[in-house]
Amino acid sequence: MPGEIYHIRPGRDGSHPTNESPRRLAAILAADISGYSRLMAMDEEGTHARVKRHRRELIDPAIIEYHGRLVKSTGDGFLAMFDSPVEAVRCAIVIQQSMVGRNAALARDQWIQYRIGVNLGDVIVEPEDIYGDGVNIAARLEGIADPGDVFISGGVYEQVKHKLVCGYQSLGDRQVKNITDPVRVYRVLPDPAAVVKARRTPGLAFAVIMGVSLIASAAAATATWYFFVRQPQYLAAGRAPEPKPSTNLVTAAPPQGAPAAKPQTQSSTAPAQPPAVAAPPAQPQVAAVPPAQPPATQAISEPEMVTVPAGTFAMGSNDDATEKPIHQVRIKSFAIGKYPITVREWNQCVAAKACTNKATGKDDAPVTNVSWNDAQQFTEWLSGVTKKQYRLPTEAEWEYAARGGTQTKYWWGDQPVSGMANCKGCNEPYDATQPLKVGSFKPNPFGLYDMGGGVSQWVTDCWHKTYQAAPTDGSGWLDSECSARVIRSGSWKNDHNYVRPSNRDNYDANVRYPTHGFRVARSP
Amino acid sequence: MNITRIVLLSVVALLLPAAAHAQGRTAHKDAYLYFVWPQDGTVIKGAFWARFGLRNMGVTHAGDDFDNAGHHHLLIDVNSPLDAEEPIPQDKNHLHFGAGQTEARIELPPGKHTLQLVLGDAKHYPFKPPVVSKKITITVR
Numbered sequence: 001m002p003g004e005i006y007h008i009r010p011g012r013d014g015s016h017p018t019n020e021s022p023r024r025l026a027a028i029l030a031a032d033i034s035g036y037s038r039l040m041a042m043d044e045e046g047t048h049a050r051v052k053r054h055r056r057e058l059i060d061p062a063i064i065e066y067h068g069r070l071v072k073s074t075g076d077g078f079l080a081m082f083d084s085p086v087e088a089v090r091c092a093i094v095i096q097q098s099m100v101g102r103n104a105a106l107a108r109d110q111w112i113q114y115r116i117g118v119n120l121g122d123v124i125v126e127p128e129d130i131y132g133d134g135v136n137i138a139a140r141l142e143g144i145a146d147p148g149d150v151f152i153s154g155g156v157y158e159q160v161k162h163k164l165v166c167g168y169q170s171l172g173d174r175q176v177k178n179i180t181d182p183v184r185v186y187r188v189l190p191d192p193a194a195v196v197k198a199r200r201t202p203g204l205a206f207a208v209i210m211g212v213s214l215i216a217s218a219a220a221a222t223a224t225w226y227f228f229v230r231q232p233q234y235l236a237a238g239r240a241p242e243p244k245p246s247t248n249l250v251t252a253a254p255p256q257g258a259p260a261a262k263p264q265t266q267s268s269t270a271p272a273q274p275p276a277v278a279a280p281p282a283q284p285q286v287a288a289v290p291p292a293q294p295p296a297t298q299a300i301s302e303p304e305m306v307t308v309p310a311g312t313f314a315m316g317s318n319d320d321a322t323e324k325p326i327h328q329v330r331i332k333s334f335a336i337g338k339y340p341i342t343v344r345e346w347n348q349c350v351a352a353k354a355c356t357n358k359a360t361g362k363d364d365a366p367v368t369n370v371s372w373n374d375a376q377q378f379t380e381w382l383s384g385v386t387k388k389q390y391r392l393p394t395e396a397e398w399e400y401a402a403r404g405g406t407q408t409k410y411w412w413g414d415q416p417v418s419g420m421a422n423c424k425g426c427n428e429p430y431d432a433t434q435p436l437k438v439g440s441f442k443p444n445p446f447g448l449y450d451m452g453g454g455v456s457q458w459v460t461d462c463w464h465k466t467y468q469a470a471p472t473d474g475s476g477w478l479d480s481e482c483s484a485r486v487i488r489s490g491s492w493k494n495d496h497n498y499v500r501p502s503n504r505d506n507y508d509a510n511v512r513y514p515t516h517g518f519r520v521a522r523s524p
Numbered sequence: 525m526n527i528t529r530i531v532l533l534s535v536v537a538l539l540l541p542a543a544a545h546a547q548g549r550t551a552h553k554d555a556y557l558y559f560v561w562p563q564d565g566t567v568i569k570g571a572f573w574a575r576f577g578l579r580n581m582g583v584t585h586a587g588d589d590f591d592n593a594g595h596h597h598l599l600i601d602v603n604s605p606l607d608a609e610e611p612i613p614q615d616k617n618h619l620h621f622g623a624g625q626t627e628a629r630i631e632l633p634p635g636k637h638t639l640q641l642v643l644g645d646a647k648h649y650p651f652k653p654p655v656v657s658k659k660i661t662i663t664v665r
Contacts, residue, residue: 320616321633432610456614465631483623494615507614511586511622513648514611 022124027088027156028138029068031059031095031116032077034147039112050112051076058098066091071130077114077142081130085120085152085159089188092116092150093166100148113148117141119183120155137183140176144185154184167405167445170309172333172524189445300348302386303520305335306447308401315399316467317502319409327467331400331474336393337519339438339449340366340457346378354381357512364437366455366517372485372509375458375518382520393521394476395461395504398488402452402501404445409500410452411444416496421453424495435492435515452499455517456487456507463506484508491515548608551651552592554580557641564660571631574598576621576641581655586622589646594655596621597648598628599640606656611648620648632664 033039039047059078063070068082068091082088095114103111119141121134137153145151152160157168167189173182310333316326346367349355355377359367370378375392382390393401404411412420418427422436439449462482464470471477484506490498493515497503507513560575562568576583582593597612598619612618621628639662643655650656 491614493613498615505614505616507620508586508623511620513586513614513620513622515614 022126023122023132024125025120026123026125026130026134027082027085027118027120028123028130028135029080029082029088029092029116029118030077030135030138030142031079031092031114032074032142034113034115036076039110042109047112054099054102054112058102059095062091062094062098066094072128079130079135079138081123085118085156086163088118089150089152089156089160089164092118093188096148096150115142115145115147116150117143117145117152118150118156119153120159121153133179137176137179140179140183141185144174144176145187150188152186152188154186157184157186167447169306169445169447170333172307187447189443189447300385301345302382303341303345304338305520305522306338307333307335307524308397308446309333311400311405313400313403314407315396315470315502317409317500319497319500319502322465322504323467323502325467327470327472329396329400329472329474331397333524334393334397335522335524336397336401336448337521338443338447340455340517340519341378342438343367346370349378349381352381352385354378354384361434362437364439366435366438366450368435368455368517369512369514370458370516370518371512372458372507374512378518379520388522390520390522392458392460392518394474395459395486395488396471396474397521398451398457398459399501400474401446401448402444402488404448404451406445410496411501416499421496421499422450422492423453423490423499424493426453426496426499432493450489452489452501452503453494454489454492456491456494456505456513456515457489458516458518459486459488461486482509487516548649548652549591549594549645551643551653551655552580555643555651555655556580557643557655557657559639559641559657559660562639562660562662564658565662566660567663567665569665571629573627574630574639575627578626578643578655581643583624583626585624586620586644586648587646594643594645594651595624596626597642597644598630599638599642600630600632601637602640603638606642606650606654608650608652608654612642612644612650614648620644622648634664636661636663638662
């Protein structure tokens with residue numbers, strides 16, 4: 001297959017091959033398997049056979065389907081080039097979504113997950129390989145992508161943004177190794193629309209087929225598919241013990257002479273953290289993320305943050321008197337918690353004697369029964385420990401983040417859909433006694449979980465019963481003194497009307513209530 | 525032996541109701557919760573101040589676990605029965621006054637509305653038996 005590169009034509013006319021420039025503009029797709037050496041160490045033959053099967057049944061056909069060419073394959077990855085960035089990104093999405101289906105039936109530690117980077121660049125084409133910055137950048141993008149994710153460069157984004165209906169999350173400019181200028185990076189967000197495109201590829205994989213049959217039936221079923229098939233991957237990417245050096249790892253001041261810093265793998269199933277010595281053999285996957293902080297005596301797990309791009313949006317709605325008037329608000333880029341603060345994260349603050357109210361519930365459940373004042377204690381403690389400026393989001397930031405770039409009633413559309421949020425009457429079975437663990441539902445287009453339902457979430461602002469005279473620069477709306485602060489999101493005890501991103505309510509700042517929690521924010 | 529058994533049994537008998545009543549403290553037998561204003565049938569123009577009255581019990585901050593004291597909750601147009609085993613809900617129809625407020629500025633759309641007060645304990649559970657006011661109906665013009 002590599003030989004095919006000989007016959008690439010530069011678009012116009014291929015009748016004079018001798019005059020062809022070896023340079024051409026191409027969309028480069030670089031992919032590799034996350035944790036390949038760990039998989040090989042575990043089961044060399046089995047892994048090899050599975051990788052070969054994926055290559056034969058999924059990847060090679062997908063590349064051909066999208067008019068690409070396989071340039072070369074390495075043990076744990078491959079490099080492909082496409083004439084069209086749209087086709088390259090489509091191909092990447094299809095591969096990723098199909099892999100989810102293939103992994104669904106397997107134990108977590110046996111999952112084969114690709115990281116994919118796509119770049120558009122000028123490359124030098126040679127018979128067995130391609131060269132140039134364009135290739136290197138694709139490889140770097142792949143290197144910083146999370147397992148199961150597709151990262152694209154700004155150049156690709158510009159070409160695909162109006163053509164491929166899926167979400168794109170800006171990750172800002174990244175400096176990549178050996179490349180002078182920073183590269184703008186976008187994460188391609190999974191979206192039902194992506195599955196619709198994927199179905200054009202016949203017989204690709206379980207996940208795609210399954211997605212198609214469900215989509216054919218109803219939108220609600222799509223949600224279900226996401227819940228059952230897609231979800232494990234999200235959980236994996238976010239929560240499960242993927243043995244990568246965790247960016248969440250933060251070092252605290254040294255109160256206890258604990259052993260050297262140990263990556264705290266967050267296990268969603270294990271009831272407790274494994275003791276440091278008994279931790280699974282560390283698998284340092286180089287270059288997955290920037291190097292972790294220098295070793296220190298005690299590590300805390302820092303909330304996972306998502307950077308939300310700057311933008312302008314219409315805040316409010318006409319659905320409730322408190323949400324009027326609709327007004328334009330400009331938001332600067334900021335980071336917000338991917339999930340609400342969990343019981344585990346909260347109790348670190350209690351253990352440090354900085355928070356007073358010990359949380360009960362499962363470790364992965366959102367913390368509840370916290371007042372606005374309690375939440376302040378937490379952000380102050382977290383800021384002190386991490387030396388970063390953590391705070392509550394402002395009300396405008398919260399709504400902007402919750403909308404995820406949409407202006408519909410819910411982020412997924414104008415109708416309530418079951419299986420999208422943890423709220424009353426929204427799902428079966430329904431547990432009225434406690435919230436589901438964080439990240440139990442599909443994330444919104446910004447990659448944020450539980451922005452609506454689950455737990456009500458405190459924001460910075462003082463309560464104002466309408467938006468009359470509200471700030472338009474995304475800042476918090478504060479008074480010299482206020483007893484009531486704004487809560488957002490609605491809880492698992494509220495119905496779908498409260499899940500709307502524009503929904504707002506208030507509560508006394510110093511009073512705890514069993515459905516109230518929060519998530520943190522940070523300016524970049 | 526017999527004495528031990530009796531003691532044990534009585535301890536268990538004493539503990540059982542305590543366990544069953546872990547949520548919801550016992551109300552004063554003569555507790556009386558009512559609206560100072562508005563009264564049943566009042567016709568109001570625009571926003572108004574609702575004033576809450578409580579006899580034989582005290583109003584305190586939510587979270588304060590004193591005997592014989594609680595905080596107000598105002599139920600607006602709530603038709604579902606109160607669940608004594610659950611915290612009083614928190615939504616747009618269940619307003620909480622956890623800072624110990626005894627009055628509130630209320631603004632309702634024109635039409636008939638029902639108002640009812642429920643006293644909650646430190647953790648927002650209704651007392652046992654529930655301390656509730658009469659449900660009144662007002663008309664907002």
